[in-house]
Amino acid sequence: MNEWNDIAVIAPTTDIDLASVPRLREQVDALIDSGVRRILVNCQNVTFIDSTGLAFLLSRARALYGREGLLSLVNASPDVARFLQIARLIDILHVSTVERPAIPVIAPDVPPLWSKSFTIQRGVEHLAEYRHRAAELLGTLPLTREECFDVALAAGEALSNAYDHACGGEGGSMSVYAYPDRVIIEVRDCGCGYEIADGEEPAESLERGRGIKLMRMLVDSVEVRRRADAPGTQVRLIKLVG
Incomplete structure (x- = not known):
């Protein structure tokens, strides 16, 4: 300084x-x-x-x-x-996203082309590491540079939430799934769990920022749900390819 x-x-x-x-x-x-x-x-x-x-x-x-x-x-x-x-x-400008068409449902028997999963280590100092891992994986897909940046930014917001609101990240995970027409990123934490309905506006805080709203601008679908397999929240991001 x-x-x-x-x-x-x-x-x-x-x-x-x-x-x-x-x-x-x-x-x-x-x-x-x-x-x-x-x-x-x-x-x-x-x-x-x-x-x-x-x-x-x-x-x-x-x-x-x-x-x-x-x-x-x-x-x-x-x-x-x-x-x-x-x-x-x-x-x-208080921009709200343009309503997007429904995301086609993937048949349960259709496997991803590939998938990668990471266990999130405790400690917010690891945040950038997982954000950069997501960006590297996105770089292997047929996405433009701008699209890769947008999806990585959305994944970073989901990871920030996992660290900020649940156990400092301990016990959480990030998974990336590649399909012919989309990429899916799931970030799970071990907090108390919460949900945001589709179209619902989350409460905003000046210090915490506007992460959910930003994610909705950057990808085609954002789901925030309580985990079915354990206590905590799962954020599911979908970006269509092509």
């Missing part, structure tokens, strides 16, 4: 997500309390911002604005810029 009078530059060394936000919040709040009014966030090493990171940045930008200050992001990658573009629409 560099600081000159009432101007400061901070450079996160990793993604701005559920794992890194607590430390960044302490750093930025200390700067604001000390009288800094202009904060530049150098995103040179940031490849991903999730809804928790977005909520943090928005709240501190508003705090600075109320003190006649400004928070800016610089050196943002195309992927980070894309996310900010999507998120700005959510927050400022």
Whole structure:
């Protein structure tokens, strides 16, 4: 971090997500309390911002604005810029998704072309690892780069929920299934379990962000259900291919 009078530059060394936000919040709040009014966030090493990171940045930008200050992001990658573009629409224009056609049902006897499953380790520091694993698998499918990024972003939101709301991720899992016409990602946690009905608007929190709404914008189907096999929640994401 560099600081000159009432101007400061901070450079996160990793993604701005559920794992890194607590430390960044302490750093930025200390700067604001000390009288800094202009904060530049150098995103040179940031490849991903999730809804928790977005909520943090928005709240501190508003705090600075109320003190006649400004928070800016610089050196943002195309992927980070894309996310900010999507998120700005959510927050400022209150965009709701266009109703999509029903997803065709897969016959029970049709196996996936391949599948991969991972047990989620306890500790939010592992969040980026599983997010990047999902992105690598998506990169093997006939999806555009933008589609891969969108689905990986949605998977990251589901993983953030698993870590944030249930046992720090312990006992959870992530599975990726590839079919000829779709990819399915399932993230399971071991929390108390909750459901969100199709079309239901989840309660929003400024600090937690708008993860469910963001996921619905990024993929073709989002199901949030209580697990049938154990206590906890399963988030099921479907993205059609082709």
